[in-house]
Amino acid sequence: MPEIVMIACAAKNDVIGNGPDIPWSIKEEFQHFAAVTKGSPCIMGDITYESLPPQSKPLPGRENIVLSLDPGYQPEEVTLFRDFEEAMAYVRALDADRAFICGGATIYTLGLEVVDTIELTRLDRDYEGDCFFPVVHPEVWGLEMRETASGVDRKTGEEITFEYQTWRRKSG
Numbered sequence: 727m728p729e730i731v732m733i734a735c736a737a738k739n740d741v742i743g744n745g746p747d748i749p750w751s752i753k754e755e756f757q758h759f760a761a762v763t764k765g766s767p768c769i770m771g772d773i774t775y776e777s778l779p780p781q782s783k784p785l786p787g788r789e790n791i792v793l794s795l796d797p798g799y800q801p802e803e804v805t806l807f808r809d810f811e812e813a814m815a816y817v818r819a820l821d822a823d824r825a826f827i828c829g830g831a832t833i834y835t836l837g838l839e840v841v842d843t844i845e846l847t848r849l850d851r852d853y854e855g856d857c858f859f860p861v862v863h864p865e866v867w868g869l870e871m872r873e874t875a876s877g878v879d880r881k882t883g884e885e886i887t888f889e890y891q892t893w894r895r896k897s898g
Contacts, residue, residue, distance in 0.1 A: 728822040730814075732837050733762060734829060735847040735888075736859035743830060743857030746777050752886055754877035755847050762845060763826045767791055767817055769837075770828040772799055791817065793833060810836045831857040844893040849886055867893040 735755050736742050743749070764787050772794035775783065784790035790804040791813055800806070807813035810833070817825045827837035838860050844867065846859075871892040879886050 727818050728767075728820060728825040729843060730817070730827065730837075730841045731824050731843045731845055732827045732834060732841045733759060733845040734834060734859055735759070735849065737849045737851060737853040737855070739852040740858045740861075741853045741855035742834075742859045743777075744853075744855035745857075746773050748777065749853040749855050749881070750849065750886070751880040752849075752877040752888070753880065754875060755888065758847065758875075758890065763788055763828070767820060767822055767825040768828045769793065769813055769817065769825065769833065771830045771833045772796065772801075774829040774833070775801065775804070789820075814840060831859070835860050842895055844891075846891045846893060847888050848891055849888045851886060862893055866896060868896050870894050 734742060735748075735750075737749070741749060763785070767789040768785055769791040770793070772792055775790065775792045778785065784803045791807065792801060792804045793807050793810060793813055795808060797808075805816070807816065827833060827841060844862060846862070869891060871890075873890045874887065875890060876885060876887045878884065
């Protein structure tokens with residue numbers, strides 16, 4: 727059974743999106759996401775999937791598992807589910823070391839109950855948005871690793887400092 731990992735990038739104020747868009751564009755963060763998830767199944771909601779750049783849809787080198795409640799939604803080249811629990815049962819039966827929950831906000835909230843690990847990139851500034859990452863409670867999660875990095879937000883031209891964080895569910 728694969729380790730279930732949530733991977734996200736969130737602003738200091740927990741913003742992860744603004745409508746269907748990500749409010750930032752940081753090359754180093756996208757490269758980190760690609761390197762960490764490469765070769766592993768990735769679960770995401772339909773809005774997150776549709777927000778991917780055309781050249782990245784479906785995410786190359788990964789099984790794209792998309793959740794949608796829209797009965798008419800039929801994207802090509804993905805594994806489609808209408809129910810989170812069915813998608814999780816499917817993923818747990820795969821012969822994979824790790825599987826990633828990649829967003830958006832609703833999928834993160836559902837996933838927080840089942841994941842073993844959170845790979846969180848925490849940006850060191852606030853952004854405007856209407857989609858938020860759920861609270862990572864320190865009584866449930868232990869911060870195991872943190873590494874500082876930086877890059878340029880291509881949308882604003884600003885240098886952004888951020889931290890890669892690995893959180894593990896505490897036992898008991």
